[in-house]
Amino acid sequence: MSNKTILVVDDSLTVRQQVSLALTPAGYQIVEACDGHEGLERMHANGGIAMVLCDLNMPRMNGLEFLETLKGDAAGPPVPVVILTTDGSSELIARAKRAGAKGWIVKPFQPDLLLASVRRIAGNPGS
Amino acid sequence: MAGISREDRLAEILAKSLSELLPELGVKAERLSELAAPPPQGEGTVAFTGFASADLRGSFTLVGPTALFDRLHPLPVGVTPRDLADWARELVNQAGGRFRSHLLDYGVSLALGVPQSAPGEQARPSSRLRSERPPIAFAIEDMVLEGWLELDMNPDFEIPEQPSAEQAALQAGSVVFF
Numbered sequence: 120m121s122n123k124t125i126l127v128v129d130d131s132l133t134v135r136q137q138v139s140l141a142l143t144p145a146g147y148q149i150v151e152a153c154d155g156h157e158g159l160e161r162m163h164a165n166g167g168i169a170m171v172l173c174d175l176n177m178p179r180m181n182g183l184e185f186l187e188t189l190k191g192d193a194a195g196p197p198v199p200v201v202i203l204t205t206d207g208s209s210e211l212i213a214r215a216k217r218a219g220a221k222g223w224i225v226k227p228f229q230p231d232l233l234l235a236s237v238r239r240i241a242g243n244p245g246s
Numbered sequence: 247m248a249g250i251s252r253e254d255r256l257a258e259i260l261a262k263s264l265s266e267l268l269p270e271l272g273v274k275a276e277r278l279s280e281l282a283a284p285p286p287q288g289e290g291t292v293a294f295t296g297f298a299s300a301d302l303r304g305s306f307t308l309v310g311p312t313a314l315f316d317r318l319h320p321l322p323v324g325v326t327p328r329d330l331a332d333w334a335r336e337l338v339n340q341a342g343g344r345f346r347s348h349l350l351d352y353g354v355s356l357a358l359g360v361p362q363s364a365p366g367e368q369a370r371p372s373s374r375l376r377s378e379r380p381p382i383a384f385a386i387e388d389m390v391l392e393g394w395l396e397l398d399m400n401p402d403f404e405i406p407e408q409p410s411a412e413q414a415a416l417q418a419g420s421v422v423f424f
Contacts, residue, residue, distance in 0.1 A: 176360060227271075236423075
């Protein structure tokens with residue numbers, strides 16, 4: 120697997136497709152998960168995830184629970200997580216930051232800004 | 247918003263949220279002061295989410311022709327009924343998120359539920375919901391999108407007449423790094 124694979128964790132198929140359309144033309148590979156539980160499974164199954172884009176409000180396991188579980192998982196180096204959500208609450212942002220998130224993007228997002236954010240965190244594909 | 251009820255104040259904050267969101271989806275949305283006639287019949291979609299704080303609970307429902315949700319869909323690709331049901335949930339989630347962010351500016355913090363949606367012939371909100379208050383309605387091209395707000399407030403719940411001068415939440419489209 121490429122080391123520029125981005126895991127997108129969002130219960131909305133539409134959002135996952137939007138993210139994929141924004142990133143795949145630039146050379147990133149996308150792996151999808153529809154909630155935090157599935158996100159953790161994808162993380163364990165795909166060792167080369169370069170970055171995670173994660174929604175907050177999801178069934179079964181929400182984004183903060185995913186982030187906090189990931190932080191407690193000692194296996195392997197930390198993978199940067201950016202939260203991609205409709206929520207802009209400073210309280211939740213502070214909690215995500217404490218749990219190790221590297222950034223926060225409020226939906227709806229601009230595709231070029233999303234791509235720039237991924238380049239900044241994960242680096243360019245092939246680099 | 248001085249001199250209006252708590253319910254009307256909350257409805258106006260929701261209307262503001264929708265007024266901001268809809269143009270970002272590439273359509274011109276005109277707020278309707280009232281629904282002059284029953285919305286068009288036929289295939290419709292209902293999407294809703296619940297919300298709660300210590301002293302305010304309720305739900306927010308979007309109702310419109312399925313063709314309107316198709317028109318608002320953000321991707322330039324073939325859209326299936328499954329895609330539209332998913333998009334309706336995301337749309338109500340984005341509207342709810344914006345509602346939540348605006349309420350933070352008034353010192354009200356809500357938790358949002360996971361949205362649900364249902365397509366179907368004659369899709370309409372429940373008679374109980376319709377009896378509570380009129381919808382927040384927008385004309386979009388030749389279709390109407392209705393937003394229905396259901397509220398259950400503790401008697402001592404208050405919402406200030408004006409938001410705080412300092413924004414308490416990041417706005418849509420914002421990007422921050424830590």
